[in-house]
Amino acid sequence: MYSLCNVLFVLTALGCTAGSSSNKTTNDTGLGHDSAVLYNGIRLPDEWPPRHIDAKSDEPMPVPYLENPPSVIPINVGRQLFVDDFLVESTTLRRIYHQPEAYQGNPVFTPSTDLELHRTNGGEGAHEAVCYLGTGGVFYDPQESLIKMWYTAGWRGPLALATSPDGFSWTRPSLNANGENVVLLPGDEEPGAGRDNSVYLDVAAKEVSERYKFLAQRYGAGQNHTLHTSEDGLNWSRGIETGLASDYCTFFYNPFRNIWVHSIKRNGPRGRARDYAESPTFMHPDIYDSSVYWVNADRLDEPDPQVGDAPQLYMLHGIAYESILLGMFQIHLGPHNNVCEKGLFPKITELKLGFSRDGFHWHRPVREPFIKASRKEGAWDRAYLHSTTGICLVMGDRLYFPYNGYSGISPTGWKGMYTGASIGIMTLRRDGFASMEAGAEAGTNGGTLTTRPLLFSGKQMFVNVDCPNGTLRVELLDANGAPIPGFSKDDCLPISTDKTLCAVRWKNGANLSSLANKPVRFRFYLSNGNLYSFWVSPFDSGASLGYVAAGGPGFSKNIDLEGAAAYF
Numbered sequence: 001m002y003s004l005c006n007v008l009f010v011l012t013a014l015g016c017t018a019g020s021s022s023n024k025t026t027n028d029t030g031l032g033h034d035s036a037v038l039y040n041g042i043r044l045p046d047e048w049p050p051r052h053i054d055a056k057s058d059e060p061m062p063v064p065y066l067e068n069p070p071s072v073i074p075i076n077v078g079r080q081l082f083v084d085d086f087l088v089e090s091t092t093l094r095r096i097y098h099q100p101e102a103y104q105g106n107p108v109f110t111p112s113t114d115l116e117l118h119r120t121n122g123g124e125g126a127h128e129a130v131c132y133l134g135t136g137g138v139f140y141d142p143q144e145s146l147i148k149m150w151y152t153a154g155w156r157g158p159l160a161l162a163t164s165p166d167g168f169s170w171t172r173p174s175l176n177a178n179g180e181n182v183v184l185l186p187g188d189e190e191p192g193a194g195r196d197n198s199v200y201l202d203v204a205a206k207e208v209s210e211r212y213k214f215l216a217q218r219y220g221a222g223q224n225h226t227l228h229t230s231e232d233g234l235n236w237s238r239g240i241e242t243g244l245a246s247d248y249c250t251f252f253y254n255p256f257r258n259i260w261v262h263s264i265k266r267n268g269p270r271g272r273a274r275d276y277a278e279s280p281t282f283m284h285p286d287i288y289d290s291s292v293y294w295v296n297a298d299r300l301d302e303p304d305p306q307v308g309d310a311p312q313l314y315m316l317h318g319i320a321y322e323s324i325l326l327g328m329f330q331i332h333l334g335p336h337n338n339v340c341e342k343g344l345f346p347k348i349t350e351l352k353l354g355f356s357r358d359g360f361h362w363h364r365p366v367r368e369p370f371i372k373a374s375r376k377e378g379a380w381d382r383a384y385l386h387s388t389t390g391i392c393l394v395m396g397d398r399l400y401f402p403y404n405g406y407s408g409i410s411p412t413g414w415k416g417m418y419t420g421a422s423i424g425i426m427t428l429r430r431d432g433f434a435s436m437e438a439g440a441e442a443g444t445n446g447g448t449l450t451t452r453p454l455l456f457s458g459k460q461m462f463v464n465v466d467c468p469n470g471t472l473r474v475e476l477l478d479a480n481g482a483p484i485p486g487f488s489k490d491d492c493l494p495i496s497t498d499k500t501l502c503a504v505r506w507k508n509g510a511n512l513s514s515l516a517n518k519p520v521r522f523r524f525y526l527s528n529g530n531l532y533s534f535w536v537s538p539f540d541s542g543a544s545l546g547y548v549a550a551g552g553p554g555f556s557k558n559i560d561l562e563g564a565a566a567y568f
Helices: 004-014 337-343
Strands: 024-026 032-034 088-091 094-097 120-122 125-127 131-141 146-153 159-164 182-184 197-201 212-217 224-230 240-244 250-254 259-268 271-279 292-295 312-322 324-334 348-356 383-386 393-395 398-406 421-429 434-438 447-451 460-466 471-477 498-503 521-527 529-537
Touching: 131 383, 131 393, 131 398, 131 421, 146 197, 197 250, 212 250, 250 312, 259 292, 259 312, 292 312, 312 348, 434 521, 460 471, 471 529, 521 529
Parallel strands: 131 197, 271 312, 348 383
Antiparallel strands: 024 032, 088 447, 094 434, 120 125, 131 146, 146 159, 159 182, 197 212, 212 224, 224 240, 250 259, 259 271, 271 292, 312 324, 324 348, 383 398, 393 398, 398 421, 434 529, 447 521, 460 498, 460 529, 471 521
16 A cells, blocks of 8 residues: 555656646637646647537547657556557557456346335326436445445436445445435435436545535526535535536546546537537536537447437546546437337437547547447346446456446336336456457467557556466567567566466566666567556556546555555
């Protein structure tokens, strides 16, 4: 365990503190940004946020840093993932994108209280049996060693809290005289609940009173939203208005630039889409007024063949994971609300992944759903899938993805578009979004991957690799592409294992401290296996100093300071 002071000292010494540039400029929104080099060598353009994205176009979003990567890439922050070619100069390995596995006990959280089972009549029809992440928030609280889930109890019902030690078994704590787990009731009172909201546990908050952040869509205020803070996640400050937007707005913290990002839902020329706004402070009044068009579904998002409607972007969540921003795109496939209301079944939304290294431009290499609607009548996850603020938890060597699904039918047999909502868990290997693979067809010699020139300040190299029936060796190359003595392929002790945290060692017993702050290339020799990530840590524990999404057991902060000690 490391104290925060020690960690800040190490981060500063490594040059990997977020938003480390001191060269500030101000754009026409009045908000400052770092215009110099980011933690990973990417330079932001002078115009920020970018305004060049055409809302009428259905072309995939351009990703400038993949078209023109930095000549030297610092890797001091987090595990280095192979979700794109940012780090890769050349390779004979094959990139594989992986799918999560459904927990066999799904759903893990179902309607059971009177509030959740109760039939609610409103302008959107009558619905019952609803535990709704819309979007709520799921985070690990290190102060209480519990996973906390904020959700809506019943359709348009109160904001409620549930807790869990493991993500699978949940408790509804008693929070009022009636023994209910209600945090906020719906209505016009401050700050209100019952509509779409977003809750964020900010474990790095400088002020205790702002440890929890809350975005609420307001009743009786048109399409206004309000921002609130809280010390305990139960009692909230009086809100400030954000400005006008549609429903399902959300937000996240970008620690690489020390800013709060608002993912704002607006209807554009191609239907539902997202605007972008940012601020160095969360409680920024009228933040939506400074937004720019951001992203929508595009031509690579295929329509549902049974529906035929053009896909739209219903919601976009973001979270810092290791050395990247992870995006969860909720893609709307239809049918139109009027069709679903008449047919008494939920509309189809599915969850897809995106990755960003500059905080604005999204690389979306896979258009197959990461979490797919079953489309089966009576199934708990038939349709209308939602992710949550926080996206995923880091649970030892696995990632847990909470998500919401609708069946369209309640235990009483009542049917409705927004009836029958429960919550499940998908799991994935840690760093398991993509791997570089040397399959059996590659032969005993396998293949190689050579990185671009990289710069690090740590000393001990680690990998996340699955090759129990193969081998992995690593060598380091100098500026001329020659193996560095003592760190060649032949000097590397072969690795044949399946571990998400495994140290790389050389015969001379030396660590990499002699190569610190010198541009080097890494060359990986892999046979019959998959390489998921690598990193160079200042600690023998393997602590990556990367970000851990919504947190998890063993992590004291929102960054990995513990390494192997956070495994269980």
